[in-house]
Amino acid sequence: MKLITKFILIYLFVTVIVLGIGGYLSYFIIKGELNNELKWRFLDHIDRVTYLLERGKDFNSKKVNHSGDRNLEIRPLSVQREPDIIVKDTMVWHERLQQMEPNLKMTAYRTVDDTTYYISTHGALVESDDITEAVVQILLWILGMQVIGAIGVGFIVSNRLFKPFRNTLDQIKSFNLQDKEPITAQETNVTEFDDLNHFVEEMTRKAVADYKNLKEFAENASHELQTPLSIVKGKLELLTETDLSPEQYQYVEASHRSIKKLSRLSESLALLTKIENHEFTQKDEVNFTKLIQDSTQAFEEFIKLNGLEVEADLKEEVTLQIHSVLADILWTNLFQNAIKHNIEDGRIKIELTEDFLRISNTGRPLDDDPHILFERFKKADHSNESIGLGLAIIKQIAEQNDYSISYDYKDKWHTITIEF
């Protein structure tokens, strides 16, 4: 929900509550006022009648229309009474509406020349429903205007006042570490926005610096590692040129293998870092069908050597938008995995369509939970030759290109599916 929508909603919520309370109060105040008004009018009538009585006017106990009050009733009483006024609500039959209507009835006892008169009148009260209806109508008008006002104010606020905030937000959205450019704070005339902008600038500056350091570290570490490895490799090669016993040869060869592994490790880590740093964002048109066909030819010798059988069901001309280097690495890693973790006289199945790439190979079940398969340095099969980064690289490449990746093991078949 947008901030401004939220603001308007809260504002309207409060408005509705206030209007509700206001309406409730208005209802009673209006009702009270109307009743009072009625009472004053009746009192006025009664006073007038009294005055007329005092002046000797005879009402002959029949209803006379005085000052338009047809409900006036005046009777002399046989006994004397204290002057008194009684006000009460009654229901009176209404001729025209053919229904009982609530009325205010006012009865007064007035003594004129030792005769006590009973003077009474009644009149229709304004019905509560009517008041309610009026109040609600008023409130709805007010609410309507409030809504329009709130939305108006909201738009002005969000357009004008929040403009710098939205600008900052846009900048953050389009911020990319690769550009190595921090977001520079623009001066607004709002303290909070200035604080935010300065904070964002500070943060992105730091992120850019950290990113640069990390990248440099990864590059340098990998680079610095390769030179000593190169040296040791060379020394071992020179050592093989001297007269060595078979046993010494074995040691040299074993060291060689370890160095090879070490250098592959650092290369893979450097590669992972590079992929993570989005250095391969360029998209090329890669013909995957051709890529797979070429690689199966390149690996043919190793496939034969391991007595493997490869069956490929490839859709013609499947092209994907992916960095060509990544496509190469992705497929080579997948395929090498299938060869490496296979069994003697095993089989490999490759399936490629526009939507997915699936590679299955026969093999022993995993020693570990398949969930850890794509994590770094996790080896489900503890063969000492693998460095455990192959699948992590595959996963990284898949994520980079928004492909989903899944693994499955069934009836001695390992299957990795990549959905484009």
Added chain:
Amino acid sequence: MKLLIIEDNEDLLENIRTYLKREGYICEAARDYSEAFDKVMSYTYDVVLIDIMIPGGSGLQVLRELKSVNPKTGTIIISAKNALDDKIEGLELGADDYITKPFQLPELHARIKAVNRRNQRGGQEILNVNEISINTDTMEVTVDGTPVDLTPKEYDLMLYFASNKNHVLSKQTIAEHLWGDYVDHLTNLDFVYQHIKNLRKKLEEAGANNYIKSVYGIGYKFKVNNHA
């Protein structure tokens, strides 16, 4: 052959020198940018090895300057970064080859030879090892004039042996030379033996001596007595 090695790491320099000296090369060294600059400007070399990361400047800059004065010199870039950009830039600047650390000395040597062959004045493309001669242009191998029919891989292997005579080459080294990174994940290197066996057989059938000797079942040596 006269070589210049531009490399700031003393140990690495020493390795390359030791290996190449046995081949009778004259190796000079430059350890930083200014020294490298002086040397490529003042002398002529057959092949120059250039490490990209050197103190005081970039190896690519040295390459640029070298190409401006001596475009005929063979150049090989040595880089620890498997960075594609470096490679592309290096090759665009006219480097003949590109090798990444950690490399193998026999591999480096084979490449130096190949670069030198390509750049030799008169373009002599025949490599002779006693009765065996290899024409690197047509990729033909003959024994006393009799052509030997080799597969591309066997030819590659032959050339590699001829470039690294009398050196012990382990199965791993040979495998990496022939198949590059494809062998990274393989534990079984028997296929190297298959190729060696076939090459040996074909050479012998053509009447060549058996120069390929096994070394303790770990590697092989192309043993030629008189140093050519």
